Amino acid sequence: MKYKRGTLADYPILELKLLNILGEEFPRDLKLPVDIGYEGSIMLTSDDYEFFSIGELPREYWRTYSTLTGYVLMRVARALAVIGDMKLEVYVETPYFGFEKRLVGRELLNRFIVILDGPRKLICIARVLTINYLTLLKTYHDLLDLLLLLRV
Amino acid sequence: MYVVFANGEFIGAFKTLDEVRENLKSLRPKPTHAIVLKVGEDVKPRGVLEWWEGL
Numbered sequence: 001m002k003y004k005r006g007t008l009a010d011y012p013i014l015e016l017k018l019l020n021i022l023g024e025e026f027p028r029d030l031k032l033p034v035d036i037g038y039e040g041s042i043m044l045t046s047d048d049y050e051f052f053s054i055g056e057l058p059r060e061y062w063r064t065y066s067t068l069t070g071y072v073l074m075r076v077a078r079a080l081a082v083i084g085d086m087k088l089e090v091y092v093e094t095p096y097f098g099f100e101k102r103l104v105g106r107e108l109l110n111r112f113i114v115i116l117d118g119p120r121k122l123i124c125i126a127r128v129l130t131i132n133y134l135t136l137l138k139t140y141h142d143l144l145d146l147l148l149l150l151r152v
Numbered sequence: 153m154y155v156v157f158a159n160g161e162f163i164g165a166f167k168t169l170d171e172v173r174e175n176l177k178s179l180r181p182k183p184t185h186a187i188v189l190k191v192g193e194d195v196k197p198r199g200v201l202e203w204w205e206g207l
Contacts, residue, residue, distance in 0.1 A: 021188060022173055037204030054176065055188045063197045067206020078188055080169075089169070105203075 003121035004031070012116055012123040014104045017082040018042070018092065021055035030102070034114070034123065038105030039065070040074065041091040042081070045102060049094035052077040063093065073097075084125055086112070158186035165191075 003010040012034040018026040032042065040063060044052070055078040065072045074093040081090045090108055095101075113126040154172045156163040158179060163186075166172045176186055 021169060022176060035205065037202065039201040039203065050184075053185045054183065056185065057194055058187055058189055060196055061189070061194050064200050065203040065206075066200045067203045069206050071200065072203065072206065078190070 001031075001123050003123065004033070010121050014083070014114075014123065016104075018052070018090075019080040019082070020052045021078055021080070023080075024051075026051055032102050032104040034109065034116075035103040035105055036109065038103050039107060040093050040105045041108040042079070043074070043093050043095075043101055043103040043105065045100045046094045048102070049075065049077065049092060052079045052092050055079065057091075062096070081108070083112075153191045155189045155191055156186060158183040 001013060001015050004013045013031045014034055015029075015031050018030060020026070026048070028048070053075075057076045057078065062076050063074045065074060073096040075096055076091050076093050079090055079092045081088050088108075088111065113128065115122075115124040115126050117124065154166045154169065156166065156172055156175065158176060159181065163175055163179070166175065172188060176183065
């Protein structure tokens with residue numbers, strides 16, 4: 001995904017689909033700015049959030065965030081996010097006293113490998129190739145044994 | 153396990169999100185808001201979280 005244009009510096013965005021817990025797809029395109037300063041998963045505007053309030057968590061599970069201007073209480077709901085070919089259960093949040101902001105934060109970003117390629121202005125989701133280290137280790141020991149045998 | 157409340161009533165406890173979906177869809181009047189808690193997985197925040205920028 002391409003970075004989005006900023007005033008001075010462009011910034012990474014994550015494009016995803018969101019579904020509410022009824023399986024209904026959120027009808028608007030979501031290209032959410034990546035904000036590692038935000039500890040939560042996905043912040044939406046209060047209008048957006050209404051679509052997901054069919055899966056809201058009890059009030060005791062809502063979160064309070066410390067910000068530069070004081071504390072902000074957020075409503076929290078469960079949703080499903082589709083990112084590439086991954087489908088994840090996620091939390092979406094919105095400030096209790098409505099403000100208009102969409103962000104993706106660390107709680108979601110920490111669930112996969114995100115590569116920020118600043119010079120090329122690209123954000124990529126990477127995948128780990130599983131390597132069987134035991135097999136590698138065995139091969140290494142076999143090689144050592146062979147070298148000893150050959151007295152190299 | 154998911155515990156669900158809607159239309160001012162306890163709807164039930166369900167093993168999967170699919171069951172939650174089916175049950176919520178079958179309700180009349182159709183709810184626009186429901187409380188859904190995944191027991192054991194949803195955790196009450198133990199403190200204040202960070203949002204460096206803020207509103």
